[in-house]
Amino acid sequence: MKTEPLDPPGPSRPSAPPTTGPARLLRRVRAAAPVGGAPRVAPRPVIDASWQRVRRIGIDPDRGTSSALLPAGELEHRRRTTALGDLLPSLSQGLVSAVRASQQMMVVTDEEGLVLWRDGDRAVMRSAASVCLEEGAAWSEDTAGTNGIGTALELRRPVQVHSAEHFVRTLHSWTCAAAPVHDPRNGRLLGVVDVSGADSTFHPATLALVESVARLAEAELRERHLRSVERLRSVAAPVLCRVGGRALAVDSHGWLAAVTGMPPVDRLPLPKTFRAGRMWLPSLGMCGVEPLPGGWLVRVEEAASGPQEGAVSRVVLDLSSRRRSSVTVSGAAGRWTHELSPRHAELLYVLSVHRQGRSAAELAADLFGDRTRTVTVRAEMSRLRRHLAQVLAHRPYRFVDEVEVEVVHPDHPTDLLTHSTAPAITAARVRAPG
Template identity: 75%
Template sequence: MTDSELDLARLASLDAERASRLLHQVRAATLAGERPPVAPRPVIDASWRRMVRLGLDPDRSTVSVLLQQDELEHRRRTTVLGEVMRTLSAGLTGIADASMQIMVVTDDQGRVLWREGNPGVMRQASAICLEEGAAWSEQTTGTNAIGTALAARRPVQVHSAEHFVHSLHNWTCAAAPVHDPRDRALLGVVDVSGPASSFHPATLALVHSVAQLAEAELRERHLRTIERLRSVAAPILCRVGGRAVAVDAHGWTAAVTGMAPVDRLALPKSFRAGRVWLPRLGMCAVEPLPGGWLVRVAEAPREPEEASRVVLDLSRARRWSLSVSGPAGSWTHELSPRHAELLYVLALHPGGRSAAQLAEDVFGDRTRTVTVRAEMSRIRRNLAAVLAHRPYRFAEEVRVEVVRPEHPWDLLPHSTAPAVLGARAAGAGPGQVAVEHA
């Protein structure tokens, strides 16, 4: 290290007063276009330059408009970061609490989804709007570990006057991005923040390690879903002639027959059942599987495949299921009472239902959209291949049949959903009822 370089180790070797004074001198000179006593760290210098280009006011407040509670809950329930919160908390919250800091987890837009740690620091954090629902991207809050880690796509520690906005100069923070191992998409950031006096250069390494541990857990969860898909696909592939492959929703291969295995297929964003052309395989016939797709290579021109048949079986008192069948075979998914209610409503409305309409159908309260979205998100984890959304509905290429109990009052007997109560009162007939799609 030369005298012209400034890094975290050098800052740590100085007493707090000298380190703060040096950082303020570096910042003031750099932003004034003058030569600083030592050069700022490259990641900080690059961020400051972005802030100047944006015209961000260093005297601005860090207060932002918080997410509404229902939107915050929706983001929490739909991000896979929620699946690794226990790992993040176990790795950081105790240490953060003991060292007078807090742990913060944001989404890929820099919105704070969770925070945990020292109660006193939590109160101080609320004073700078470092709280659930707040925005901490660089565009809203200037150079800070969360926003700069999102912008740079790398772990970042920001200390004292390295923050662009003056009101953050009494803070220190270290953040690392968390990526989805399935497609390397940026999920969000995990951060440890606290008063500048709690600064330690090793905090960044700790936060980065815990972020990598969370990614490893997500990778292990993905492998387990691939194994489950393989167990369903294997017997189907045994009956399929020619070349075929079972892939998950991200294109990762679970099982293959009649062709050399590939790790992953590139799937278009609008991937759906039916005949689809894939660059790697050519024209293919695609059928839904629980948690994925069966992709059969078309060896010669042929008539379009018969649409999948979906049977929603509500004929039993306490056990409900949804079965999907196509030319290659069939599979069945057991349903919880709530999921049976939601799918029954969708079967009654081929044109689809909005979240507000489903909330009224199931809860009698149009405002419970957060709960509906969360439940539909859980349903679509296994049934996305036969369900569409915006609005929620069964996909157009499937034929839906509802098998009801013999007596109308035995239809989902424990349900209090208005839609179900109405069907009972109307005397919904027994047997098998087809719901055709246009």
């Protein structure tokens, strides 16, 4: 039976639910989906894809959303160690008064979907306790099915989930809009800010409001980071004046504060296990690393300014996690692991499939469906090659022939880079068996 979309996807509001039609229509759509029925009206693509994911996980739509709450000590530890704690006043200032006035609540989670804070209308928060939307509860898709928090974490973009679009039936009387918050210093996902309330409080502007507050919080974190780099620069400048040869001062995320004896770079890619001592970095070779207040002094060892030819022999692209991707480079010079941004994960996957190489225009078509977006592709590849100078060649862009490349796929092929809408990635999911 032919179906008609509730809300045809478009560039202006790709993840907002329909603003017309009663909730009972959504419930008919939702009722037909688990049994393979063909309703007259199809769910939005973002919701349909989420339903498929949670069905594969084995979420029961008739179960509740209760989960074991974090112990008080663990909850407090997560609050202290996340950058979201510093941003909480900004998030609250932007949202709490609005959600109280509209009889809703604000929820802030970490990158695993664990609720760290909530605030808003008291009656709504009491009602939320009945579905376990409270501090210390887990709201990832793995735990609670399709919902604003969990689905925004999966897709790494703002999502609004309304009424029966929730997979678990006990949530059908709720509406929620959530936006992820990323750390501008390293691109990592910090968590999600969400507004939830009764389905009768739904408003199409809520998603835009939540997204705006999330972006303002990221801007505040970026401004704080710039100030910390300036402080490190004031400490590092006199140190570098006494250092011979090539050296850099970088913060804990690799952002450059000062440099001597070599061209400046915006950021030095650092491995996960960066520490004082001797360490091989793909972009510089063997280096000596010393701590500085607020960062590191990195001295390039001139006698071994780079790894020997053939030192890099293997690359492992790990795409098995639905939330994080990484690349590990290993060989005679050592082993180095780097966490990838979503865009860089897409690029490396495409290059792993096309070992013969891709032009900038071909990569633009692969990522954006538009061969003219070569400026964006070249900029991203330039950033990526700073991390993987010994591994990636250009003209065309490709992995060098001497390197063995292994891709670690997710357990289910259609979970490949779930956040991605790149044509090459969506085509790979379609081609996947099953």
